Amino acid sequence: MTERTSVLRHNRVDLALHRLSEGEGRPLLLLHGLGECTPETVPDFLTWSGPVLGLDFTGHGRSTVPVGGGYTSEILVGDVDAVLTEVGAVTILGRGLGAYVGLLIAAARPELVRGVVLTDGPGLVGGGVHPGSPLLPYPAPGPVVPPDPFALLELSRDVRPPDYAQNYARYAVEGSNLDEPLWVSTVVRPEWVVAISDEPGVGRGSISQGLLRYAAAD
Amino acid sequence: MVTDLSPGIDAQTAGSFPGARRPDRRRTVDAAGIDISVVEWGDIDHPALVMAHGGFDFAETLNVFAPKLAAGGWRVVSWDQRGHGDSAHAHLYSWEADQRDAAAVIATLPPTPMPFVGHSKGGSLVMHLANALPHRISALVNLDGLPSGRAMTDVSEHERTRMLRREMSAWLDHRRTLVGKQRKPGTIEELAERRGRMNPRLDPKWLQYLVTVGATELPDGWRWKIDPTLRMGGFGPWRPEWSMLRLPGIGAPVMGILGMDLELMGWGTRPEDVVPYLPPGARFEALNGVGHFVHIEQPRMVADLVLEFLS
Numbered sequence: 001m002t003e004r005t006s007v008l009r010h011n012r013v014d015l016a017l018h019r020l021s022e023g024e025g026r027p028l029l030l031l032h033g034l035g036e037c038t039p040e041t042v043p044d045f046l047t048w049s050g051p052v053l054g055l056d057f058t059g060h061g062r063s064t065v066p067v068g069g070g071y072t073s074e075i076l077v078g079d080v081d082a083v084l085t086e087v088g089a090v091t092i093l094g095r096g097l098g099a100y101v102g103l104l105i106a107a108a109r110p111e112l113v114r115g116v117v118l119t120d121g122p123g124l125v126g127g128g129v130h131p132g133s134p135l136l137p138y139p140a141p142g143p144v145v146p147p148d149p150f151a152l153l154e155l156s157r158d159v160r161p162p163d164y165a166q167n168y169a170r171y172a173v174e175g176s177n178l179d180e181p182l183w184v185s186t187v188v189r190p191e192w193v194v195a196i197s198d199e200p201g202v203g204r205g206s207i208s209q210g211l212l213r214y215a216a217a218d
Numbered sequence: 219m220v221t222d223l224s225p226g227i228d229a230q231t232a233g234s235f236p237g238a239r240r241p242d243r244r245r246t247v248d249a250a251g252i253d254i255s256v257v258e259w260g261d262i263d264h265p266a267l268v269m270a271h272g273g274f275d276f277a278e279t280l281n282v283f284a285p286k287l288a289a290g291g292w293r294v295v296s297w298d299q300r301g302h303g304d305s306a307h308a309h310l311y312s313w314e315a316d317q318r319d320a321a322a323v324i325a326t327l328p329p330t331p332m333p334f335v336g337h338s339k340g341g342s343l344v345m346h347l348a349n350a351l352p353h354r355i356s357a358l359v360n361l362d363g364l365p366s367g368r369a370m371t372d373v374s375e376h377e378r379t380r381m382l383r384r385e386m387s388a389w390l391d392h393r394r395t396l397v398g399k400q401r402k403p404g405t406i407e408e409l410a411e412r413r414g415r416m417n418p419r420l421d422p423k424w425l426q427y428l429v430t431v432g433a434t435e436l437p438d439g440w441r442w443k444i445d446p447t448l449r450m451g452g453f454g455p456w457r458p459e460w461s462m463l464r465l466p467g468i469g470a471p472v473m474g475i476l477g478m479d480l481e482l483m484g485w486g487t488r489p490e491d492v493v494p495y496l497p498p499g500a501r502f503e504a505l506n507g508v509g510h511f512v513h514i515e516q517p518r519m520v521a522d523l524v525l526e527f528l529s
Binding site: 009010011012013058064066067068069070071072074075077078081082085107108109130131134135136137138150154157159160161164167171175 | 252382387390464
């Protein structure tokens, strides 16, 4: 771990929280896509006056690789909640899987999530809208290094019914005092994204527009 | 991989209960790095029958029921699901992981098709396994493990949304408390009383017996072996019909048994919720005056039903 990386505990997992830049005000939390990890530096396209943080999800980057799989998107919501416990309110920029987890945590902790910008990235689509053919997936044998092969297998099969996502969008909107606590910037529109995009309180536009809006919010 | 084929179990601390017999054999199966404790009753040369326990139970809750199946000529094989009983406490828990662990146990058994039996969550689990491993199943018996959305049908949509939000927050609040969490110690009677809140219909003497086989005695008292980080409930996209839709396509003979007296740990399923999903020729038994734990309340009757069905 570098000096800019701290370790948070979520049950039996050590989570790496990286501090990519300093600044004044509310942090921006980057949530990476499936199989990715926090970037080394703040992406060029991104402008944010506060500190920029990045979380490595369970089984990714420098966080613990669990034994024997068992991943769900919901358990990753607990990862983000560990960050909220540590740093307080944040704005979230989520890529792919991180966008979906961002939606769920916005619903679960609307008072601490001051806007989520959902962007394209690995794991955005998930495993469709209902379970597929029964399958017992095992990763190929080999050394277990991040990203955890079980994470890649299980989270790419993670079922995302549109009405489920829609409920979370509604929870987020009801619980937040922001006009539009969710901001969809994805080009790819799986059914769960389509379902939330038309909800009142969900904005649409570029990543920069979304961040600008949340930066101006209290 | 199979390790430790030592026969028998240390019975020093086990209590007794009429008809209860601890497993004849115990071994450990490595399921992708998770040690799964497997137990067996009956002659090892008899045909295998696998049985999955319900959520928050453990394999030795079958100590009365399984010997009755074994006496009918079966090698009864069960296992503690990850985080339960003597199996390892895991980093993560999921439905898919439970299925994979079960498949790892089944992979250690002879390659011929065999009956799958399951209670409650275990019933749903074997229903999914029957679809994922159709070449390994010869018959399916589901003991009050047919889920239904009925439990919330009298709740308005608005109130249901509020309940889900509360549950989500409560689940995350629980996650925040898990580091270093341990089961609360107590006497045998205290642990039995606590379990009795979830199993109010079961004999207190049975619950006290379960403490002696499902808990560990430490200097400060007994503690249930189940992973203290596990919690009832939680949130996710799962819906009951996803499990029920696994039922109609099962090609092996199917028997479903439902306890008709509703209770906390059950799913509130009624016969009319099940019948439309039964595959052709399936047998269905609704037991009046019996609760969710059909095989524990009426072990003789249910074992006879199962043995007769399998014969």
